[in-house]
Amino acid sequence: MSELPSEVAGWIGQKRYQQAGEFEVERGYVFTSCASVGNGNPLFWDESVARELTGGWIAPPTMLSVWFRPHYWAPQRTGAAQPLQVHFDLKEKLGLPEAIMTDNTIVFGEPVRPGDRLETWQVLRSVSEPKRTKLGLGRFWVIDVEYQNQRGEWVGTETYTGFGYRRES
Amino acid sequence: MSIAIGDVKPGLALPELAVDVSATTVVLGALASRDWRPMHHDKDFAQQRNGVRDIFLNTPNLAAWYERYLTDWSGPTGRLGRMQFRMRDSIFPGDRMVLRGTVEKVETDELGCAWAEVAVSIAVGERICTDCTARIALPSAPGDNPWRRKGADWRP
Numbered sequence: 001m002s003e004l005p006s007e008v009a010g011w012i013g014q015k016r017y018q019q020a021g022e023f024e025v026e027r028g029y030v031f032t033s034c035a036s037v038g039n040g041n042p043l044f045w046d047e048s049v050a051r052e053l054t055g056g057w058i059a060p061p062t063m064l065s066v067w068f069r070p071h072y073w074a075p076q077r078t079g080a081a082q083p084l085q086v087h088f089d090l091k092e093k094l095g096l097p098e099a100i101m102t103d104n105t106i107v108f109g110e111p112v113r114p115g116d117r118l119e120t121w122q123v124l125r126s127v128s129e130p131k132r133t134k135l136g137l138g139r140f141w142v143i144d145v146e147y148q149n150q151r152g153e154w155v156g157t158e159t160y161t162g163f164g165y166r167r168e169s
Numbered sequence: 170m171s172i173a174i175g176d177v178k179p180g181l182a183l184p185e186l187a188v189d190v191s192a193t194t195v196v197l198g199a200l201a202s203r204d205w206r207p208m209h210h211d212k213d214f215a216q217q218r219n220g221v222r223d224i225f226l227n228t229p230n231l232a233a234w235y236e237r238y239l240t241d242w243s244g245p246t247g248r249l250g251r252m253q254f255r256m257r258d259s260i261f262p263g264d265r266m267v268l269r270g271t272v273e274k275v276e277t278d279e280l281g282c283a284w285a286e287v288a289v290s291i292a293v294g295e296r297i298c299t300d301c302t303a304r305i306a307l308p309s310a311p312g313d314n315p316w317r318r319k320g321a322d323w324r325p
Contacts, residue, residue: 035197035201036200037234037236042245053245062229062232062235062249062252066203100256103254103256106252106253107325
């Protein structure tokens with residue numbers, strides 16, 4: 001397990017899975033997100049405040065990844081699509097059936113607005129040597145997810161640290 | 170009401186927010202973030218595959234909780250620039266999670282944008298389940314609005 005497969009090593013620094021969102025940013029999901037955490041920020045509920053402060057409606061910044069999480073099912077798709085595909089590729093190629101996210105950094109750029117059609121890509125930054133934790137034996141990895149809007153403006157970057165592992169009895 | 174940078178100094182404690190987490194909280198948060206993975210809605214899966222006692226709050230929804238907590242405090246002129254958080258332990262139905270925050274640093278960058286750095290944690294009892302460092306832009310003076318910053322004038 002100690003040597004990183006060359007295919008995985010080749011992914012480091014590569015721009016992968018560039019894609020446009022399956023749907024446009026829309027207010028219905030903004031309400032669902034706000035309702036899930038009781039977010040009453042008037043930027044999302046009061047049009048006069050949104051117009052004055054942000055030049056119109058925006059989406060909560062922390063919803064960045066929401067706009068790329070695929071529908072659970074869609075016609076012509078075989079199996080459920082996976083967001084953060086590099087993470088799942090790593091699990092498969094490294095033979096690590098379980099995984100958790102340990103660290104998450106989000107940097108926010110231009111506000112995301114209803115009607116935007118965002119674009120994203122993923123870059124694997126690093127994979128650790130094998131480590132043993134209380135969960136099991138596995139590896140940590142760091143993945144950047146970049147986001148931009150349809151005008152090519154940077155809207156944010158998420159950096160995930162994941163730990164893929166095999167449970168030990 | 171919105172907070173301006175002049176209202177803030179290091180050591181300032183933000184008001185606590187306590188939330189009783191239910192299965193609905195977990196499932197609603199997972200669906201709101203379009204996270205269909207079964208450990209966030211299927212207790213059997215969470216127990217058997219993840220080895221934990223129940224379904225648990227997912228990472229994107231925790232980010233939404235942090236955002237809500239920070240902007241409850243800052244008001245709508247507060248603009249999040251950066252959040253870094255670490256998952257230490259899971260939060261389950263039946264837990265009472267408490268969000269607490271303290272301003273760690275206040276600064277104005279070379280472009281005149283005023284920033285507060287806030288350390289936030291989510292605890293269940295004595296157990297810190299996740300903690301976060303957030304950088305949030307606040308008005309530097311009456312009439313200033315961090316949301317007007319674009320492109321090179323925004324350096325989060």
